[in-house]
Amino acid sequence: MEILVCVKRVPGTSENEIEFNPEGNDIERDELLYGVNEPDNYAVEEALQITARVGGEVTVVTVGGEDDEEVLRREMAMGASHGVLLTDHAFSGSDVRGIAAILQAFVRKGKYDLVLTGVQADDGGAQVGGMLAAMLDYPFACLVNSIEVLDGRKLRISREVEGGNREVSEIELPCVLSIQTGINEPRYVGMRGIRAVGSVPIPTYGAAELALDPNTVGHTAAKVKRMDYFLPALGKGAEMLHGSREEIVARVADLIAAKGGLR
Amino acid sequence: MARIFAYITHRAGIIDDSAAELLTAANKIDPAAPPTAIVTGCGAELDSVCASLCASYAEVWKISDESLAYPNAELIRKALVEVLPPGSIVLAAHEHFGIDLAPGLSIKLGAVFASDLLEIERTEGSLLKVVRQEFGGQVSAHVQCDISSGAVLTIRPGAFKALTTSPANGQVVDKSAEVGTLTAGRRYLETVVAETGDIDITKHNILVSIGRGIQERDNVAIAQDLADALGAAVSCSRPVVDAKWLEKSRQVGSSGKAVKPKVYLACGISGAFQHLAGLKGNPFIIAINKNPKAPIFQVADVGIVDDLLELLPELTNKIHEMRKVAA
Numbered sequence: 001m002e003i004l005v006c007v008k009r010v011p012g013t014s015e016n017e018i019e020f021n022p023e024g025n026d027i028e029r030d031e032l033l034y035g036v037n038e039p040d041n042y043a044v045e046e047a048l049q050i051t052a053r054v055g056g057e058v059t060v061v062t063v064g065g066e067d068d069e070e071v072l073r074r075e076m077a078m079g080a081s082h083g084v085l086l087t088d089h090a091f092s093g094s095d096v097r098g099i100a101a102i103l104q105a106f107v108r109k110g111k112y113d114l115v116l117t118g119v120q121a122d123d124g125g126a127q128v129g130g131m132l133a134a135m136l137d138y139p140f141a142c143l144v145n146s147i148e149v150l151d152g153r154k155l156r157i158s159r160e161v162e163g164g165n166r167e168v169s170e171i172e173l174p175c176v177l178s179i180q181t182g183i184n185e186p187r188y189v190g191m192r193g194i195r196a197v198g199s200v201p202i203p204t205y206g207a208a209e210l211a212l213d214p215n216t217v218g219h220t221a222a223k224v225k226r227m228d229y230f231l232p233a234l235g236k237g238a239e240m241l242h243g244s245r246e247e248i249v250a251r252v253a254d255l256i257a258a259k260g261g262l263r
Numbered sequence: 264m265a266r267i268f269a270y271i272t273h274r275a276g277i278i279d280d281s282a283a284e285l286l287t288a289a290n291k292i293d294p295a296a297p298p299t300a301i302v303t304g305c306g307a308e309l310d311s312v313c314a315s316l317c318a319s320y321a322e323v324w325k326i327s328d329e330s331l332a333y334p335n336a337e338l339i340r341k342a343l344v345e346v347l348p349p350g351s352i353v354l355a356a357h358e359h360f361g362i363d364l365a366p367g368l369s370i371k372l373g374a375v376f377a378s379d380l381l382e383i384e385r386t387e388g389s390l391l392k393v394v395r396q397e398f399g400g401q402v403s404a405h406v407q408c409d410i411s412s413g414a415v416l417t418i419r420p421g422a423f424k425a426l427t428t429s430p431a432n433g434q435v436v437d438k439s440a441e442v443g444t445l446t447a448g449r450r451y452l453e454t455v456v457a458e459t460g461d462i463d464i465t466k467h468n469i470l471v472s473i474g475r476g477i478q479e480r481d482n483v484a485i486a487q488d489l490a491d492a493l494g495a496a497v498s499c500s501r502p503v504v505d506a507k508w509l510e511k512s513r514q515v516g517s518s519g520k521a522v523k524p525k526v527y528l529a530c531g532i533s534g535a536f537q538h539l540a541g542l543k544g545n546p547f548i549i550a551i552n553k554n555p556k557a558p559i560f561q562v563a564d565v566g567i568v569d570d571l572l573e574l575l576p577e578l579t580n581k582i583h584e585m586r587k588v589a590a
Contacts, residue, residue: 011398013398013399013401017554017555017556018398018401018402018556020402027398027402042505096376097369097370097375097376100370122397122398123395123397124378124379124395124396124397124398124399124400125378125379125395126362126366126378126379127366127376127378128366129366130362130363130364130365130366130367131366131367131369131370131376133367134340134366134367134368134369134370134371135370138448139337139447139448139449140336140337140363140367140449141363141449142359142362142363143359143362143363143518156452158455159359159363160359160518161359161360161454161518162358162359162517162518163457163518163519163520163521164457164511164512164514164518164519164520165454165455165456165457166454166455166457167451167454168451168452168453168454168455169335169449169450169451169452170449170450170452171448171449171450172448172449175448175449181501181502181505182501182504182505182507182511185506185507223375223408223409224375224376224377224406224407224408224409225406225407226404226405226406226407227392227404227405227406227407228404228405229397229402229403229404230402230403230404230405231402231403231556232396232400232401232402232403232558232561237560237561238548238550238560238561238562238563238564238565238566239564239565239566240560240565240566240567240568241565241566241567245569245573245574245577246577248567248569248574249574249577249578249581250581252549252565252567252578253578253581253582253585255526255547255549255565256469256493256526256528256549256582257585259525259526259547260468260469260493260495260524260525260526260547261468261525262493262494262582262585262586262589
């Protein structure tokens, strides 16, 4: 089975405080460490496990610039056979639909049985996979948390639905699936693994190679535009406890006893 | 202004809570244009859904077909594409069904797509200004959408408060005949119900809940020690289950368990909305997080910026001390 996994390079923000730039239209990115969007590792791992069972190769692809090569290499160090960078000045400023259109053009150039994405990226939209599938007229499922390859170019999949229940379906190939985190345990990648694939060439494709009309992607075609960032309204906000740890611990213990009772 | 539709999900003949929230969202886009509800399904269940919706929606479009008995997003997308007028604005809830349906629907309608909206600020001509969140809810963004060729918008559950509306005495319009035979590359087989684990976190008054901040498997014991001291249970957010440090049955959230403790200690939990959706009954929330901008501090009653790996053991000792004094 030939599997394409779409990945994205994102700033690591879960452990860091985010600051805005002076213009307020972006976050300060200089201090942030970039890496692959964590959910994408689950998609790559799943692809590798499928090809280990039934044969075939895994290709990872991203839309971006030179800096994005590092995430392709990381996923190649996991075991992906090929990495491909879709890059062109005409692509910059694309909205999500534009990104899906670029990926669609690349999928059409190849012969992939299965296209995977992570469940969502830093923008939290969970959008690209479903758009890509519709553009290709492939079946689609999101929040996929198990995949079994059946005979007759079909998969048996489950989706994670409310309360952690699993919605089980059959889906025809080729299809696009967005993979829920937790479906597997992505393998560890060390520096040595990344160095080992450091010199593998990564082909690039631009608008011309993808036969994409530059006016259909990029900033000019974008109909969804972020205007600014701001801090969420604080709601009622928490009462922040200050003081020594000893004082804080005493206060918290009293609050638990008062509000919940100690049995 | 284009016509606004709200796709309403339902289960066993009962409409989802989002029906009222979508009405609020539609009202923010255009207060002068009452939205139309769209429902799909079949049989008596669908009829009772339509009847309930007529209380709040002026018009209810129903698409009844046996193939739609279980909500398959691909079939429903095809049905909607056949009945929706060009340029329509379609609203749906941002949950497991909505995110399965909406992105592809926007492509097939040639409409703009924006997902997981928290607020709709204003409409100016064909430009709609909305609020989304990024980076796990740490920051909000104003986003401008050109809705001149229609829009598909998913709405965060709970973000739009239901309004008290006067009875709508709505009309049901049967659109079933406009939909031909529907086929899909995906076929629903069954739903496997989640297992209840060794500990039932829905039955505890106090939950010591851990998130990514617990850092590694061995540290789960630190939370368990505190829970033991309190007579509480340990629950968690998604990353802890993804890492296989705790069973799925311990997960609080929209894809985990809905819990209603009296006290909820959120330890190293950032506070993604999917997690908060599992917290019911307005518990007293005590949040401990290293990151002062973690979204959990927006909803917590009490917040502490500290390292939970150091704070929790001290809290455990303190609880033991209090028990000795009491005894």
